Structures are given as structure tokens and as C-alpha cells.
Amino acid sequence: MKENTQKMYDLAKAMYAELGIDTDKAMESLKKVSLSLHCWQTDDVGGFETPDAELSGGGIQVTGNYPGKSGSIDEMRTDLDKAFSLIPGKHRLNLHSIYGEFGGRKVERDEIGPEHFQGWTAWAKERQIGLDYNGSFFSHPMAESGYTLSSKDKKVRDFWIRHGKKSREVAAYFGRELGTPSILNTWIPDGSKDLPVDRAGYREILKNSLDEVFSKDIPASEMKDAVETKLFGIGSEAYVVGSHEFYMGYAMSRKKMICLDLGHFHPTELIADKLSSIYQFFDEMLLHVSRPVRWDSDHVVILNDDIRYLTEELVRCGRIADTHIGLDFFDGTMNRIGAYAIGSRSTLKGLLLGYLEPTATLKKYDLEGNAFARLALMEQLKTMPAGAVWDYYCEQMNVPTESELIANVMDYEKSVLTGRSR
Ligand SMILES: C[C@H](O)[C@H](O)[C@@H](O)C(=O)CO
Numbered sequence: 001m002k003e004n005t006q007k008m009y010d011l012a013k014a015m016y017a018e019l020g021i022d023t024d025k026a027m028e029s030l031k032k033v034s035l036s037l038h039c040w041q042t043d044d045v046g047g048f049e050t051p052d053a054e055l056s057g058g059g060i061q062v063t064g065n066y067p068g069k070s071g072s073i074d075e076m077r078t079d080l081d082k083a084f085s086l087i088p089g090k091h092r093l094n095l096h097s098i099y100g101e102f103g104g105r106k107v108e109r110d111e112i113g114p115e116h117f118q119g120w121t122a123w124a125k126e127r128q129i130g131l132d133y134n135g136s137f138f139s140h141p142m143a144e145s146g147y148t149l150s151s152k153d154k155k156v157r158d159f160w161i162r163h164g165k166k167s168r169e170v171a172a173y174f175g176r177e178l179g180t181p182s183i184l185n186t187w188i189p190d191g192s193k194d195l196p197v198d199r200a201g202y203r204e205i206l207k208n209s210l211d212e213v214f215s216k217d218i219p220a221s222e223m224k225d226a227v228e229t230k231l232f233g234i235g236s237e238a239y240v241v242g243s244h245e246f247y248m249g250y251a252m253s254r255k256k257m258i259c260l261d262l263g264h265f266h267p268t269e270l271i272a273d274k275l276s277s278i279y280q281f282f283d284e285m286l287l288h289v290s291r292p293v294r295w296d297s298d299h300v301v302i303l304n305d306d307i308r309y310l311t312e313e314l315v316r317c318g319r320i321a322d323t324h325i326g327l328d329f330f331d332g333t334m335n336r337i338g339a340y341a342i343g344s345r346s347t348l349k350g351l352l353l354g355y356l357e358p359t360a361t362l363k364k365y366d367l368e369g370n371a372f373a374r375l376a377l378m379e380q381l382k383t384m385p386a387g388a389v390w391d392y393y394c395e396q397m398n399v400p401t402e403s404e405l406i407a408n409v410m411d412y413e414k415s416v417l418t419g420r421s422r
């Protein structure tokens with residue numbers, strides 16, 4: 001431990017102790033949290049179905065063309081190893097179907113199965129990490145109409161139902177092989193740019209299609225399903241079939257998890273406020289930690305108020321262990337590995353702030369109706385030396401401290417990323 005890191009930590013520890021907070025305990029709690037790192041930040045959601053595959057349609061978009069994008073599974077794995085080395089703790093990887101190993105062959109989405117993920121499974125086994133999964137219902141000719149599982153065209157709908165079923169097979173395979181249930185998130189882009197008339201019709205079809213996708217019982221020890229809600233997307237501004245209300249009803253009635261993405265609500269809506277409601281009725285849930293800027297822009301997550309409110313609420317509810325925390329941002333305007341580091345570390349920093357909160361004291365003020373003391377303590381916490389605890393934690397976990405991060409990422413850029421063709 002560097003002398004300054006230790007000195008700063010000792011001071012911080014004493015200051016938090018005055019508030020009744022044990023910083024060592026806070027770090028121990030943080031160590032138990034596993035984020036699920038989304039693989040698609042390495043290549044701007046392109047995937048490896050064809051050599052030059054790119055994200056298209058689906059109401060989502062990547063901007064930027066910063067050099068060094070991963071162009072193969074090997075490059076992607078190198079990048080992911082690097083990203084994991086910058087993030088304290090043991091974390092999971094989240095894959096999409098388009099990242100299978102197809103051996104240069106054209107494999108249709110409704111044929112993508114466990115055999116295309118053997119390499120990933122071996123890779124994860126070696127690193128002793130869990131794998132999560134997503135069917136990919138976008139960047140495909142069969143999604144061009146704007147509708148997939150809710151399509152009125154039976155041929156289109158059946159194709160995506162088969163894809164959904166195969167995706168569950170892949171997730172179950174991950175769970176069996178790796179001994180930790182794989183979280184399978186289903187997000188579909190279905191919706192309409194302008195005012196549809198038959199809103200109910202598409203939703204009824206989606207409900208039935210999902211029932212078919214989920215018709216096979218798979219043990220929770222292997223995989224767990226989540227469904228992701230959304231308010232709007234590019235090209236689906238007027239109507240999204242899988243709205244929040246739709247999926248809340250669906251998930252609750254079918255005993256599935258709901259997935260809340262921070263970018264999928266009205267800009268003034270606080271996702272943090274939804275947790276305590278959801279947990280009255282659900283045992284577990286999935287989060288997609290993202291940063292919307294004016295729209296679902298998937299900016300790199302930073303330690304802003306949205307993240308702070310979210311993470312402190314997770315700690316206050318005591319439901320971290322029940323919450324699967326996935327990351328979901330993709331920014332092509334900057335060093336993509338640096339983006340992983342900032343987004344993941346900010347999420348963890350937020351959780352650390354949550355663990356460093358004297359929640360019992362705040363609750364006491366709450367109960368006493370002492371609004372002043374409650375607010376004053378919240379304000380005091382903002383300038384407490386959490387950074388010293390974070391740096392100490394990073395050093396203890398053998399990852400760069402805040403002041404070491406930039407040089408570390410720039411080194412990787414020079415030695416690895418600049419040699420790439422894309
Ligand atoms: C690539 C992801 O599955 C996608 O971002 C989805 O989770 C989403 O949030 C779409 O807006």
C-alpha cells in the first residue's frame with residue numbers, strides 16, 4: 001500500500017467512524033458485488049456474424065468512430081481482459097447472440113445455439129466468471145419492419161420465437177457449465193415512429209409470443225429470464241410495444257424479472273424511486289446501468305446524481321444481492337476500454353457511497369420529522385473523503401487508483417489498440 005493512500009485512508013476511516021460507519025465493512029460489502037459487463041462496448045454493438053457487421057435499426061444507435069474497435073473475438077477477449085483488470089472485484093460478462101463463434105459460416109439467428117458459445121464458456125471457466133446472455137432482435141432483415149415478436153406476419157414472428165427459445169438454451173448451457181445461473185434479458189425493438197392504431201393488437205401478439213418463447217420450464221439454477229421495458233427509441237417515438245406497463249404486468253403474472261434500463265424512461269423520471277415499489281412484489285430484478293443524455297443515448301456511466309440515487313437506494317432497500325446489475329452503454333467517441341473503466345468504476349463508487357451512508361441515523365431523523373438534520377447530514381456526506389476509501393480499495397484489489405487510470409488506459413491504447421485496422 002502506498003504511504004499516501006494509507007494515510008488518507010486512515011483519516012477517512014476516522015472521519016466515517018465518527019458517523020458510526022465502518023469503512024472496512026463497507027469495502028467488504030462492495031467486494032461481494034458482481035457487475036455484469038456488457039461485451040458490446042468493445043465493438044459498438046456490431047457483433048461477429050459477418051466481418052464488417054454493424055449495428056443497424058432497433059431504435060438504438062452508436063455514434064463515434066474512435067480507432068481501436070475490436071474486430072474479432074480474440075481482440076474482444078483481449079479488450080475484456082484489460083477492462084476487467086481495471087475494475088476492482090469479481091465481475092460477470094454479458095453476451096449477445098451476435099457474438100457467437102460462427103467459424104466464418106452464415107448461421108441464422110434462429111439457429112444460434114450453445115455450440116456457438118463453447119469458446120466463450122471455456123474462456124469464462126478459465127477466469128471463473130459467470131456469463132449472462134441476450135437474444136439479438138435487431139440488425140437483421142427480419143427486424144426491418146420494426147416488429148419482431150409482435151409482428152403480425154407469422155413468418156417473422158415465428159422466426160424470432162425460435163431465436164428466443166434458442167437463446168434460453170444458450171443461457172441454460174452457460175448456467176450448467178459455469179455453475180451460476182445466467183441472466184437472459186429479452187429486449188425487442190418493436191414499435192412505431194408514428195401513431196399506430198392497433199396498439200392493443202401488437203401487445204396481445206407480443207404476450208402470446210413471449211408465452212411461447214418461455215414455454216419450456218428451465219431450472220432457475222441454470223438461467224433466469226428478464227424482460228426489458230422501454231418508453232421510446234429512434235424510429236419508435238410514438239409507440240413501443242414492450243412498454244413499462246406491459247412488461248410489469250407480464251413479468252409479475254409470469255414470474256419473470258423486470259429489467260429497468262436507466263435510459264428507457266422519461267428524462268425526468270427517477271429510476272431509483274422505482275426500486276422500493278418493485279421490491280414489494282418481485283424477488284429479484286435486473287438493472288441496465290446507462291446514462292441517457294436527453295434521450296436513450298447510452299452515454300458512458302458517470303457518478304452523477306442518477307447513479308448516486310440508484311445505488312444508495314439499492315443499499316437502503318437491502319436488495320443488492322437480489323439485483324442483477326448489468327451495464328448497458330456504448331460510446332464510439334472515446335477509448336472504449338477507458339469507457340468500460342469509467343462506467344463500471346462509477347457504478348461501484350456509487351455503491352461504495354451507499355455503503356458509507358449512515359442510513360440508520362438518516363432514518364432516525366426521518367422518523368423524528370427532523371427534515372433539517374436529515375438534509376444537513378446528506379449534504380455533509382457529499383464532501384466526506386469517500387475518494388480516499390475508494391483509492392485504498394483499488395490498491396487493495398490490485399487495480400489502478402483514480403490518478404493511475406488515465407496513464408494505464410493510454411498505455412493500452414498505444415501498445416494494443418493503435419495497431420488495429422478499425
Ligand atoms: C444491446 C442491448 O441489448 C440494448 O442496449 C438493450 O438492452 C437496450 O437497452 C435497447 O435500448
Ligand SMILES: [Mn+2]
Nearest residue numbers: 228261288328
Ligand atoms: Mn438496456
